[in-house]
């Protein structure tokens with residue numbers, strides 16, 4: 130498991146309008162591209178060989194499955210802001226302000242009185 | 251020596267600007283009240299006529315990430331760009347450029363190192379909404395140079411409440427010792443109880459209204475002993491997964507010193523308690 134790498138995915142995609150658009154339009158092929166050429170970048174010149182996604186992490190990212198990502202210990206802020214970036218507008222148009230945020234919370238109710246998965250990396 | 255003229259500690263709410271500037275018929279019912287409270291709070295800074303702002307905030311994974319993550323960092327640059335693409339997208343906060351004060355940054359960095367705080371530094375720091383929110387609320391004309399300081403309240407392990415308080419005390423000392431006739435205000439933002447990306451997010455109130463009430467009373471009284479006796483990482487997590495932003499309030503109480511606040515206000519918003527505190531140094535209160 131690589132919480133760090135999942136977080137790196139969320140961090141690099143949320144901050145970049147072009148990556149975000151590709152992740153919305155075709156998550157499966159974008160995640161593959163990310164693993165091949167975006168994730169390994171240490172900087173513009175150097176590549177890192179250290180991290181990789183597990184099958185479960187890859188699937189959760191492809192499925193926009195923020196519940197699974199929460200349960201894997203992805204950072205709560207990155208996990209929220211990433212999927213707000215994708216779903217806030219369509220939910221707003223359909224069901225009003227904060228409807229996506231409330232659905233997000235509702236799907237996590239089984240964690241309500243428990244210790245949440247650690248986000249420490 | 252420089253003179254600390256005010257210490258401000260408040261929550262930062264990235265939706266304030268949007269909430270109070272959208273067409274009135276679309277605004278939430280509390281928007282006018284929120285705006286009045288912010289404008290009253292702004293006046294607590296304006297009346298002290300500051301020349302420089304020392305601003306304490308926390309990057310939300312905008313420039314700083316887990317590949318290189320400092321606990322405490324000071325900006326040392328002639329200017330600071332502000333607001334990242336995803337903040338504009340999510341919150342509608344525009345771009346800013348803040349003037350820096352390299353001389354004061356350099357002095358404070360050395361002074362804090364001499365006080366055993368191993369500060370990281372940045373000569374090219376882009377500021378995020380933790381520092382732009384208070385510019386929007388308490389100094390919207392953005393006419394003063396800033397010394398930005400970032401704390402890690404986000405990526406565990408985090409420093410203890412006591413360490414945050416001691417850092418506040420050290421920042422105060424560094425301001426007091428800065429050889430200048432400038433008037434300095436210290437402004438920091440954080441959170442009371444807050445949940446983000448978890449089951450208690452965006453409820454009618456913050457995730458722990460009891461903590462919010464208690465925290466406001468502690469800060470009103472300047473009661474650092476009660477804070478340190480009752481607040482730790484476990485209690486903060488129980489109050490909401492992003493409640494660690496309260497550490498910045500503890501830091502600001504360190505800047506002010508263990509004194510009662512001179513101005514306290516708060517506002518219960520839909521998913522969070524807003525709170526606004528100002529301390530004036532006692533030796534000038536008269």
Ligand SMILES: [Fe+2]
Pocket residue numbers: 262310380
């Ligand atoms: Fe924040």
